[in-house]
Amino acid sequence: MIFKDKTVIITGGSEGVGAATARLFADAGANLMLVARGKKKLEAIAEELRDKAHVEIFAMDVSDGDACVDVFKKARFEFGRVDILINNAGYNARGKVEAVEPDELARMVDVNLRAPIVLSRIALPYLEEAGGGAIINVGSLSARVTYPGAATYAATKAGLRSFTLSLTDECQGSKIKIAIVSPGPISTAFILEDMDQVSDLTFSQPMSTAEEVAQTVLDLCGNNVREHAMPASSGLLTTIVGLMPWLGRLLRPSLERKGQRVKKKLKAEARAKRETEKQG
Secondary structure, eight states, X not given: OOOTTOEEEEETTTSHHHHHHHHHHHHTTOEEEEEESOHHHHHHHHHHHTTTSOEEEEEOOTTXXXXXXXXXXXXXXXXXXXXXXXXXXXXXXOSOGGGSOHHHHHHHHIIIIIHHHHHXXXXXXXXXXXXXXXXXXXXXXXXXXXXXXXXXXXXXXXXHHHHHHHHHHHTTTSSXXXXXXXXXXXXXXXXXXXXXXXXXXGGGSOOBOHHHHHHHHHHHHHSSOSEEEESHHHHHHHHHHHHOHHHHXXXXXXHHHHHHHHHHHHHHHHHHHHHHHHHO
């Protein structure tokens, strides 16, 4: 797909995968509507990209249904069209279900599942009006296996995956591409700033960079792939374990030990970096 002068709405667009995706679309000449709760971070990434692209920001909570409607109205007003929606915003309150407050459990459902469904529904007429386009959802490999310690988060991502693949079938015959990228751990603040609360199992898998996930998002806009699991080795592992849950239970202790070693190394590197910054 040629992105020049296309209008792209990116939720969670102020940092991490969202910001990396915005940079790639800006390099490709797209118009950007960046969405996140924090206005200051949105303004920072917008200022960075405005010499490359037309960038507008919309500070909102994606769980606010009225705001979801308004952001599309603003994008169409500013750019005349909407071509692509990237549902990237995510939320995770880590811990066993009984240890997490009910409001936090509900927020995971609202941000990770309800919001992408609502935003996709709102997007479809705009994309049809533009003559086609794409909706790309950022999921997780946790959707494909049982995930103790992150049951609700995994459930929301499993729901998002099911919604994406079902919507793909609904949109067959149209010019609207629906797809999902399902990454394992990503080397962003989403997990690196909260390592003590992140499961050891997570760190047993190779980490992708935000830029790698962002490139996959762009690729999915124009290819024929419905789901891209990454990295490939983790995608294969979750496929096998999903088909044979007993194997996952058998492998879990060794994977957790591996994850503990990786986490220990990452925490040491983070401490060393902080010490270097203090001295410098």
